[in-house]
Amino acid sequence: MRTILPSALVLALCCCVEGQAPSNNLTAQDTVRVFVQGDSSRLPDFVESCKREFSERGLQLKLARPDEGYDYNIVVAQESSVSGAAAAVIALDGKGLFVTSVVRSGRMSGKGAFNASAKELAKKLATMRNH
Secondary structure: OOOOOOOOOEEEEOOOOOOOOOOOOOOOEEEEEEEEOOOOOOOOHHHHHHHHHHHOOOOEEEEOOOOOOOOOOEEEEEEEOOEEEEEEEEEEEOOOOOOEEEEEEEEEEHHHHHHHHHHHHHHHHHHHOOO
């Protein structure tokens, strides 16, 4: 039996993360402005994971409202079933063009699927921004 979350649930989080020092060899943090939206009640867990994972790669995550300028529009979805939890993340640039995506499945929980997705998303975006 599958657990389906209401697809009409759309959450947008607006806050800022400032003053975190990079933990890798970058000399200064690169600020990444993002608007995050999705159909999961675990969206706050995903955002917290992103804050941590982006910071570990020398990126300062700053959340933006949809009416503000941002580097990426990050769209997330999560589903849980008897076989485990899955999460999908799509990153679009400020013009709405596709940048990258991440899909993680087979996790024990939605939070675990989002943690794995945040880690991979941070890795991909950090690599792209450093090239």
